[in-house]
Amino acid sequence: MTPNPQLTEERRRKLARMEAVRNLENNNQTTEARSDGMQYFFKERQRDLLSIETYIQKNKSELIQSFLHKSVTSEKRIYPLVGSKTFFEFVIENPFPVAKKVEIVWKSPELNLVMDSKEWQTLRTMNSISQSVKPLSFVDSSQEIPTIQLQANEKVHIPFTYQCSSVQISQLDLFKAVSGHYFTAEVLSSVPALNSLDSSTKVRFTTEDQTLLAVLNLTVQPLPPSFTHIFKFLSMEHSMFKKSIQISRDMNTNERFTVKCTNSDVVCSIQENQNLEENVNLSIKAPTRAAGRCTEFYVFIYKDKYQITPFQSWSICVCPLQRIDLSCVAGQLMRSSLLIRGTHATNLVRCSSSSKDLQLHPLNPLYYRLLLYKNCQ
Numbered sequence: 001m002t003p004n005p006q007l008t009e010e011r012r013r014k015l016a017r018m019e020a021v022r023n024l025e026n027n028n029q030t031t032e033a034r035s036d037g038m039q040y041f042f043k044e045r046q047r048d049l050l051s052i053e054t055y056i057q058k059n060k061s062e063l064i065q066s067f068l069h070k071s072v073t074s075e076k077r078i079y080p081l082v083g084s085k086t087f088f089e090f091v092i093e094n095p096f097p098v099a100k101k102v103e104i105v106w107k108s109p110e111l112n113l114v115m116d117s118k119e120w121q122t123l124r125t126m127n128s129i130s131q132s133v134k135p136l137s138f139v140d141s142s143q144e145i146p147t148i149q150l151q152a153n154e155k156v157h158i159p160f161t162y163q164c165s166s167v168q169i170s171q172l173d174l175f176k177a178v179s180g181h182y183f184t185a186e187v188l189s190s191v192p193a194l195n196s197l198d199s200s201t202k203v204r205f206t207t208e209d210q211t212l213l214a215v216l217n218l219t220v221q222p223l224p225p226s227f228t229h230i231f232k233f234l235s236m237e238h239s240m241f242k243k244s245i246q247i248s249r250d251m252n253t254n255e256r257f258t259v260k261c262t263n264s265d266v267v268c269s270i271q272e273n274q275n276l277e278e279n280v281n282l283s284i285k286a287p288t289r290a291a292g293r294c295t296e297f298y299v300f301i302y303k304d305k306y307q308i309t310p311f312q313s314w315s316i317c318v319c320p321l322q323r324i325d326l327s328c329v330a331g332q333l334m335r336s337s338l339l340i341r342g343t344h345a346t347n348l349v350r351c352s353s354s355s356k357d358l359q360l361h362p363l364n365p366l367y368y369r370l371l372l373y374k375n376c377q
Contacts, residue, residue, distance in 0.1 A: 068212075072213065073215040073216075074090070074216050075217050075219070076088065076090075076216060076218050076219070077218075078219075078220055078221075079221050080162050080163070080164045082164050082165065082222055082225050082298060083163075083164075083262075083298060083310050084225065084308065084309050085161040085163045085306075085307070085308045086161065086162045088160055088162075089157040089158060089160070090158045090160065090216050091155060092155070092158055092213060092214050093156075094153060094154050094155075094213075098152055099150065099151050100149075100207045101139055101147055101207065101208045102148050102149075102206070102207055102213060103145050103146070104148070104203065104204075104205055105145060105204045105206070106201055106203040107201065108199075108201040110165065111162050111201055111218070112161050113159070114159035114160065114161055115138060115146070117135045119306050122304075123161070123308065126309075134156070136156060136158070137149040158205075160203075162220060163307075164220065165262050198219060198220070198221055199219075199220045200217060200220070201217075201218045201220065202215060202216070202217055203215070203218065225300075225310070226313065227313050227315045228312045228314065229312065229314045229315070231245075231314060231316045231317070232316075232319065233316070233317070233318050234321055235319070235320055235321065236288065236320065237288055237290055237321060237322060237323055238288060238289070238290065238320070239287075239288050239320075239323075240287055241284070241286045241287070241288050241318050242283075242284070242285050243283075244283050245282045245284070246280070246282075247282055247301065248279050249278070249279050249280060255303045255304070256270075257301055257303060258305070258307060259282060259299060260307065261299050262298040262299075263286070263295070263297035265286070265287055266284065266297055267283075267284070267285040267286075268299055269282075270283075271283055282299070284299070284316070286316075286318050291320050291322035291323075294319045294320070295317070295320075296315070296316070296318075297316055298316070299314040299316055300312070300314075301314070324338055350364075
């Protein structure tokens, strides 16, 4: 305040006290506003921290299980040849100081556990593994789940075989190069995999008290085999194709043949002879579909009793033909016409007959287009 010479000393002291009181009240209001703002900020932060803590406590068990599941999960990729058994082993260890029963569970029907020690030793020899085989102690279970007995802190090798036989033949053409050859497993392992053929199988190893010991995530990418014979047969549509093919036998060995087919609708059987020195016959029975829809399948012939590697691989294609039944009275002339369905391309058609009594017109090759036969569709 500007000093006023007309004011008395007492009046100036009263005005000064009033000004001091006013300034003190303004400072208190500012401090209270600032204090309220800080309290609101701390309440908001405390609410956020409580929300985070609640979320962590709620999902703590799931997060721990997820991390534990990742820590015990192993990845493996194999390239099995169709028709052949691919052998691999998985190492598992019992971390407990007491003996445990471990159940092995998987869902793929093409993955099998090797339970025969002789077969295991044969597979190890074929894969150049010189280590001797220690038989696994399997436990009889009423649930038909393979169960092994592991001693305290014991580490064992679990043998598996994968035999691919249900792959679609049309998908295997993706492995063909421009020259017509197939890529090998060594080449495919260095390039990105074809996701359309990949299939995954999980193998879980759990104890009797449902404690998860290990998980094997198996990725399978099948490869087509090298064929020793390729057959193509013609048959009537909507009928049963039957064929018997002779297989030469090796005179130096007396091993019996076994056969396996990739198509469940096709019946393949080996007809053994009494004399083991004679050749054997392979009988094939396959149902045919409508004309123009070919049936293609693989047939694998084995000489070993474990069916590990086929010594012959056949590719068989059955192409059904259109069937037309004609009937007439002997000694009389009958005429009949056959309507041929067209395609989207220009074709050259020629008629032929195995009987001299049947005459066909025209005898010369004839071109036709689909546009001329719209009524055929």
